Amino acid sequence: MPAAQKVDRRRFITYLVAAPTLTFVTRFAVSPRGAAAAASADGNFVQMILEVTPDNRIIMQVEREEVGQGIATAFAMLVAEELDAKLDDIDVRLASTGFVGGSNSIRSSWSPVRSTAATARAYLVTAAAWIWNVDATTLTTPGNTTVFDPNFPGGRSLTYGQLTTTAATLQSTSIPAGVRSTPKPYANHNVIGKPTTQLGIRDIVTGKTQYTMDVQRGALPTVVARSPTINGPPAVDTTAIRMMDGVVAVTTIPTGVAISARTFHHALKAKDALERNGLWAPGPMSGMSDLHVRTALASLAPEEPPPVIAAGQYVEGTFQFNFVSHSPMEVFDAVADVRSNAADIWTGTQSPGTVQSAVAQALGFSSPSSVVVHQMRAGSSFGSRSWPMAEVEAARISKAIGAPVKLLWTRVDTVKHGWTRPAACHQIRASLAEGITWYHYVASVDLNIPGGDSPSLGFNLPAVIFYLNDIPYRVGHNIGASSSMALPMHNGVWRSVHSAPIATARELIVDELAALANEDPVQFRRRLLRTTARGQAVLDIVTSAGEWGRPMAPGTAQGVGYHEEFPYDSSNPPCCVAALAEVDATNPQAPRVTKMVMAADVVRPVNPKGVEAQLMGAAENGIATVLQSGLHLENGAFKEGSFGDFHWTRQSNNPKDWQIYVVPAQATGEPGGVGELGISPAAGAVANAYARATGTKPRNFPIVNF
Amino acid sequence: MSTFTFSLNGQQKTVEAADDMPLLWVLRDVLGLTGTKYGCGVGSCHVCIVHLNGNAMQACQVRMGDHLRGGGNVTTIEGLFDVDGVSLHPVQKAWIEEDVPQCGFCQPGQIMAAVDVINKKGPAVTDDDIDGILNVCRCGTYGRIRKAIMRAATGGS
Numbered sequence: 001m002p003a004a005q006k007v008d009r010r011r012f013i014t015y016l017v018a019a020p021t022l023t024f025v026t027r028f029a030v031s032p033r034g035a036a037a038a039a040s041a042d043g044n045f046v047q048m049i050l051e052v053t054p055d056n057r058i059i060m061q062v063e064r065e066e067v068g069q070g071i072a073t074a075f076a077m078l079v080a081e082e083l084d085a086k087l088d089d090i091d092v093r094l095a096s097t098g099f100v101g102g103s104n105s106i107r108s109s110w111s112p113v114r115s116t117a118a119t120a121r122a123y124l125v126t127a128a129a130w131i132w133n134v135d136a137t138t139l140t141t142p143g144n145t146t147v148f149d150p151n152f153p154g155g156r157s158l159t160y161g162q163l164t165t166t167a168a169t170l171q172s173t174s175i176p177a178g179v180r181s182t183p184k185p186y187a188n189h190n191v192i193g194k195p196t197t198q199l200g201i202r203d204i205v206t207g208k209t210q211y212t213m214d215v216q217r218g219a220l221p222t223v224v225a226r227s228p229t230i231n232g233p234p235a236v237d238t239t240a241i242r243m244m245d246g247v248v249a250v251t252t253i254p255t256g257v258a259i260s261a262r263t264f265h266h267a268l269k270a271k272d273a274l275e276r277n278g279l280w281a282p283g284p285m286s287g288m289s290d291l292h293v294r295t296a297l298a299s300l301a302p303e304e305p306p307p308v309i310a311a312g313q314y315v316e317g318t319f320q321f322n323f324v325s326h327s328p329m330e331v332f333d334a335v336a337d338v339r340s341n342a343a344d345i346w347t348g349t350q351s352p353g354t355v356q357s358a359v360a361q362a363l364g365f366s367s368p369s370s371v372v373v374h375q376m377r378a379g380s381s382f383g384s385r386s387w388p389m390a391e392v393e394a395a396r397i398s399k400a401i402g403a404p405v406k407l408l409w410t411r412v413d414t415v416k417h418g419w420t421r422p423a424a425c426h427q428i429r430a431s432l433a434e435g436i437t438w439y440h441y442v443a444s445v446d447l448n449i450p451g452g453d454s455p456s457l458g459f460n461l462p463a464v465i466f467y468l469n470d471i472p473y474r475v476g477h478n479i480g481a482s483s484s485m486a487l488p489m490h491n492g493v494w495r496s497v498h499s500a501p502i503a504t505a506r507e508l509i510v511d512e513l514a515a516l517a518n519e520d521p522v523q524f525r526r527r528l529l530r531t532t533a534r535g536q537a538v539l540d541i542v543t544s545a546g547e548w549g550r551p552m553a554p555g556t557a558q559g560v561g562y563h564e565e566f567p568y569d570s571s572n573p574p575c576c577v578a579a580l581a582e583v584d585a586t587n588p589q590a591p592r593v594t595k596m597v598m599a600a601d602v603v604r605p606v607n608p609k610g611v612e613a614q615l616m617g618a619a620e621n622g623i624a625t626v627l628q629s630g631l632h633l634e635n636g637a638f639k640e641g642s643f644g645d646f647h648w649t650r651q652s653n654n655p656k657d658w659q660i661y662v663v664p665a666q667a668t669g670e671p672g673g674v675g676e677l678g679i680s681p682a683a684g685a686v687a688n689a690y691a692r693a694t695g696t697k698p699r700n701f702p703i704v705n706f
Numbered sequence: 707m708s709t710f711t712f713s714l715n716g717q718q719k720t721v722e723a724a725d726d727m728p729l730l731w732v733l734r735d736v737l738g739l740t741g742t743k744y745g746c747g748v749g750s751c752h753v754c755i756v757h758l759n760g761n762a763m764q765a766c767q768v769r770m771g772d773h774l775r776g777g778g779n780v781t782t783i784e785g786l787f788d789v790d791g792v793s794l795h796p797v798q799k800a801w802i803e804e805d806v807p808q809c810g811f812c813q814p815g816q817i818m819a820a821v822d823v824i825n826k827k828g829p830a831v832t833d834d835d836i837d838g839i840l841n842v843c844r845c846g847t848y849g850r851i852r853k854a855i856m857r858a859a860t861g862g863s
Contacts, residue, residue: 067809068807068808068809068810068811068845069808070808197802197805198805198807201801201802201805201807202794202802204807204810204813205794205798205801205802205806205807205813205814205817206741206783206784206786206794206798207740207741207742207782207783207784207814208741208784209810210740211743211811213740213743213744214740216738221735245724262735263727263731263735263736264731264734264735264744265724265727265728265731265735268747327844328809328844329745329751329753329809329811329812329842329843329844329845330743330809330811331744331745377809377810378809379743379809379810379811379812380808380809380811380844380845381809382844408744410746410747411745411746411747411748411750411751412748596849609805613805613808613847613850616846616847616848616849616850617808617845617846617847618846619846620845620846620848621846624846642746642748642750642751643745643746643750643751643842644746644748644750648842648844649842649846649848650839650840650841650842650848651836651837651838651839651840651841651848651851651852652837652838654846654848654849655849656833656837656852658849658852660849
């Protein structure tokens with residue numbers, strides 16, 4: 001039985017496992033916000049296992065998912081720092097249960113991961129002292145997974161691998177008082193804060209990295225023929241496709257007709273035939289189009305904003321944001337091998353625990369533990385792998401045909417039937433009266449959280465209001481309100497959820513308010529920033545590097561955006577981020593961002609290269625959603641079906657000039673989350689630049705293709 | 707069904723396949739070579755770029771009967787090497803030096819597209835040439851892709 005070792009004030013608990021090698025298990029709290037918290041079926045703890053192997057490897061297994069956010073590299077850096085090891089000595093395995101979301105991976109792991117590694121180091125040092133019979137406090141760990149005895153003539157050392165079995169026999173009381181078992185002071189960091197190239201990159205650039213769709217395991221290639229409308233029922237007559245070349249099995253499941261075949265080529269031909277020629281009854285969204293949604297959302301807001309607004313001159317706007325597809329680069333997919341009383345699922349998921357329970361329920365298993373989830377690296381997510389869909393479908397099909405299947409959603413499936421950012425209507429009215437009065441109303445389509453046996457329709461989560469109170473400017477009166485409506489579709493958490501649309505509308509109105517005050521938009525923000533010094537610092541970086549105010553040709557302009565994000569527990573300062581964009585809108589229907597300058601103060605960057613990557617990607621997401629990428633609902637179906645009509649950005653839509661500045665660590669404070677941080681300021685900067693370049697007031701998003 | 711014999715990454719391969727079967731599924735489902743990814747199947751995302759007879763092509767759009775009946779030379783990400791046949795290709799090295807990938811899924815296709823541009827333009831690659839690469843990256847690594855291509859093209863830092 002493991003003995004409880006210590007409980008930290010930050011709510012984590014570390015056990016030394018009774019094992020032949022030094023092995024710790026740490027469970028720590030996560031507090032993802034809103035939707036994530038509600039959906040996290042398996043509680044609020046994730047588990048980490050840290051093991052030192054006899055062959056001198058450090059294995060870290062943690063319940064997180066790598067979707068391209070660099071989490072494996074960052075975790076390895078934390079462990080390398082505290083164990084005085086090299087990154088190459090550490091294997092990070094991301095696995096099994098838990099939930100990833102809301103930029104909380106590093107924030108929640110910061111203390112527990114470092115503390116566990118520091119404790120492991122203390123055990124290894126103590127083990128060496130026992131073996132050598134010397135004072136443990138005289139020993140050092142020079143950074144190459146060895147314990148070194150500098151007082152021995154000529155020096156001597158033992159590797160962690162040589163020490164692990166001895167260390168495993170120690171008790172916490174064995175550690176002498178003078179041996180440090182807590183994380184290093186920040187000033188002594190050698191690894192954390194150093195720009196570091198991601199682990200595993202060689203496998204990525206040589207095509208060796210395996211994603212779910214690359215798993216073989218004799219699984220039958222399988223696709224699902226789906227209704228043309230969202231959540232439409234399966235076609236009834238499947239006779240014709242059963243005889244098609246290469247088709248092995250046809251299975252009707254609640255979401256469509258599954259075709260398993262010799263190759264995906266054969267499966268796709270049968271899917272195409274059934275979708276073209278089958279009889280498909282309309283789904284529950286039948287009759288609904290964009291106009292209905294927009295009108296319904298606009299009608300949710302009160303007709304008259306609160307009267308306090310009327311006290312001075314004001315600016316106002318009503319903003320419409322279209323549905324946006326998540327459409328991760330790797331389509332939704334899963335491999336399932338279901339037997340009579342157990343199942344194995346290969347998938348890249350943010351929520352393995354939810355996959356276990358959803359699959360168990362679909363299969364009629366009494367316990368989720370009968371379902372083993374093999375966590376794969378995922379070809380991006382943006383929130384779309386929060387809740388299971390393909391996994392449940394694959395499990396049903398595998399059970400029905402008694403063979404392992406590899407289910408692939410097509411891109412069309414992923415766009416027409418996959419997850420989307422909910423459409424929303426924002427209303428802002430802001431006046432200069434009484435130290436600025438700010439009123440922001442959000443009417444949004446609900447998030448659809450899958451529940452129980454239904455792969456798509458569980459309960460609906462209303463728009464989350466607290467983002468509205470998070471305005472990063474000092475205003476006299478701040479009134480935020482929201483309402484929402486449910487639609488039977490697949491709205492999910494889309495990178496930053498409501499934060500980016502809120503900031504897009506907010507930053508446009510801030511510019512318009514600055515104009516009303518006859519002030520420069522940068523000076524206006526500088527004067528009003530809530531987090532004054534750090535906020536001004538990032539704003540100054542982008543305006544200096546981006547040469548704010550330089551002469552621009554007609555049809556082109558600069559714009560700025562600013563944003564802050566607080567950690568959930570408010571125990572740390574916020575992340576501050578600013579963006580300056582230059583937009584060429586000479587043709588207002590084909591605008592291009594020509595330059596993007598960003599600066600972020602994330603309190604304590606673990607891997608500045610990783611932070612830069614996240615800021616770049618987030619900015620691109622901002623460019624896409626503000627200028628060109630959205631879905632169109634028509635009679636219960638999205639019109640778009642691929643990147644040919646869902647106009648995600650390509651190289652020619654992106655800046656030739658990217659400049660990203662990551663502010664060095666502050667003296668105190670823990671790392672802030674960076675996954676969502678960059679979208680809001682970039683979206684605001686692009687919208688403001690477009691407004692200035694065209695002399696318009698953008699209100700509908702995406703600006704092109706609305 | 708027809709028999710196709712062609713060169714894949716320098717090795718002769720013979721496969722039985724329907725004439726309308728895309729090279730993408732021959733690579734992935736018949737030959738078990740998974741570095742070339744499925745992204746859309748309709749030729750819009752460019753994630754499945756391979757080189758066919760020295761030109762970048764979307765493997766999902768290369769039907770066996772149309773393009774490989776009389777043989778052909780196919781290079782996938784697995785067959786991309788430097789001139790010595792062993793080391794990483796300069797574009798792959800540049801990708802590592804610029805730390806380009808995020809999720810990594812589109813990167814084999816991005817690299818194959820970049821190699822094609824560099825093969826044709828050499829050190830004279832321009833920003834406009836890079837703009838002509840249509841590969842979608844959903845993570846938004848475009849800035850680092852541009853830097854890596856320039857680095858590889860000029861052989862510099």
